[in-house]
Each structure stands twice: as C-alpha cells, then as structure tokens.
Amino acid sequence: MLIHPMPDPVAFSVGPLHVHWYGLMYMLAFLMFLGLGRIRIKQPHIAQQGWQKEDLDDMLFFGVLGVVLGGRLGEVLFYNPIYYFSHPLEIFAVWKGGMSFHGGFLGVVLAMAIWAKKRGRNLMDVYDFIAPLVPLGYAAGRIGNFINAELPGRVADASLPWAMVWPNVDALPRHPSPIYQALIDGILVFILLWIYARKARPRLAVGAFYTLLYGCARFTTEYFRTPDYEVSFAGVTISSGQLLSLPMVAVGVGIMLWAYRWERRQLATSKA
Numbered sequence: 001m002l003i004h005p006m007p008d009p010v011a012f013s014v015g016p017l018h019v020h021w022y023g024l025m026y027m028l029a030f031l032m033f034l035g036l037g038r039i040r041i042k043q044p045h046i047a048q049q050g051w052q053k054e055d056l057d058d059m060l061f062f063g064v065l066g067v068v069l070g071g072r073l074g075e076v077l078f079y080n081p082i083y084y085f086s087h088p089l090e091i092f093a094v095w096k097g098g099m100s101f102h103g104g105f106l107g108v109v110l111a112m113a114i115w116a117k118k119r120g121r122n123l124m125d126v127y128d129f130i131a132p133l134v135p136l137g138y139a140a141g142r143i144g145n146f147i148n149a150e151l152p153g154r155v156a157d158a159s160l161p162w163a164m165v166w167p168n169v170d171a172l173p174r175h176p177s178p179i180y181q182a183l184i185d186g187i188l189v190f191i192l193l194w195i196y197a198r199k200a201r202p203r204l205a206v207g208a209f210y211t212l213l214y215g216c217a218r219f220t221t222e223y224f225r226t227p228d229y230e231v232s233f234a235g236v237t238i239s240s241g242q243l244l245s246l247p248m249v250a251v252g253v254g255i256m257l258w259a260y261r262w263e264r265r266q267l268a269t270s271k272a
Helices: 021-040 053-079 081-086 088-092 101-119 123-133 135-147 177-197 205-224 240-271
Strands: 010-014 017-020 230-233 236-239
Touching: 010 021, 017 021, 021 053, 021 123, 021 135, 053 081, 053 101, 053 123, 053 240, 081 088, 101 123, 101 240, 123 135, 123 177, 123 205, 135 177, 135 205, 177 205, 205 240, 230 240, 236 240
Parallel strands: none
Antiparallel strands: 010 017, 230 236
C-alpha cells in the first residue's frame, strides 16, 4: 500500500510570514483563470461579444471575493457549523484549508451578478464565458487538500494498487479521494466543457452544462470520500456532498433544456 507523504503544509517562510501550499494552489487557480481566459477571448464566437483582457482582471477580483467568502461560509454553514460556532476565530483561518465548493460556487454566481450589473453585461453571457475557466482551478484546490491531508477517502481493499494509508487518520488503506476529485471533477470536466464551449452554443447552455457535469462528477466521486455527514431518504443513504450536488444536476438539466428551446423559438421568430 501507498503511504500518504504528509508533506509540510508550509511551502516556504519569509521571516514570520508562512506561505502555505494550499494558498499557492489557489494562486495557481487564479492564474489559470487568467491564462485560459486569454485563450477564450480569442475564440471567434467569444470575440464577437466584445470581451477584453481588462474584463478578465476585473472579473478575477470579484471572483476571488466570491470564492473565498462563499467557500468559507459554505464550509461553516453546510459542513461544520457546530465546530465553527464554538471556535469563531477559526472561521478566518482559511490557510488551514476547509473551503466548500458549493458555497464557493454560489459566491461566484453572486459576485458575477454584481460584476455584470456594474459593467452592463448580460449575466447569462458572463456565466457562459467563465464556466470553462473554473474546473482546472477546482483541481488545483483539491491538490491543496491532498497536500494538507484533508478529505481522506473511504476504506479501500488493500489489493487496490493506489490504496493509501493516511497516518493522520488511521492505519487502514483508503481511497485518495482528493486525487479522484481533481482528476474527475476537475480535469475531466474541464476537457468535456472546453470542447463543448469551443463552438457557439445557446445562451446559458455552457454555464448549465458545467453545472450538470460537475454535479454528476461530484455525486460519483463522493462514493469514495469519507462523508462529512450522511442523510437518508426512503432507505437510501447519501453523503452531504451528494445531497448538495443533486440540485446542481437538476438545475443544469433544466437550464440546458430551456436554453435550447429558447434558441429554437428565437430562430422560428426570426424566420417568421
């Protein structure tokens, strides 16, 4: 079996300042947002909408606030409210890890709504533009979780070649769930979404496709992750992450159907 390397969460120090790997992964995520965004604005159907490099810098500022505030509040409210309300100062210790994707997702949605209103942009176009820029940043965050030895997987069969013992948990072989989620929820979702978004699609279809893809991917990878808590419906038990992903799947499907129907109606009206 493999043994989790348990690296030092501090990448380097400059005097009293400690720079954590987790923070560096978020910095990498933001840099990838800018890099991919510069590629995306050169795509013909995106260039026609008048996107500029300056828009990326402005959106990143709002996006960072949405990710950090929404992600942390999501962690506090969705996963560990009792702990954080008992240790309120820990709410601000973001360098220790503990960021909810679902909270960060809602935070970014709200932040982009504010940015769109500020810049006079159609909110649906904004969501479609940024959706393909998100998954690789998510993957970087999961690598940060792995470095911090967070989110251990469920117990695995010892014969699994990549089964891993997490010394900070116990001596049992476990699935390296942050790696699964980085590969599937992050990289695989990015590949599928980037291919889909390379061509013009109905308004809001790209944003909806990301919501659907991530919801399905996260629901699947949650089977291998030790749940924060579980809930049961009609005798079926699912994890907290799966519970929060189900609305994303439903909303993604609903908006995708609406987007294509809306486009067909627009085409029919223009031909009439």
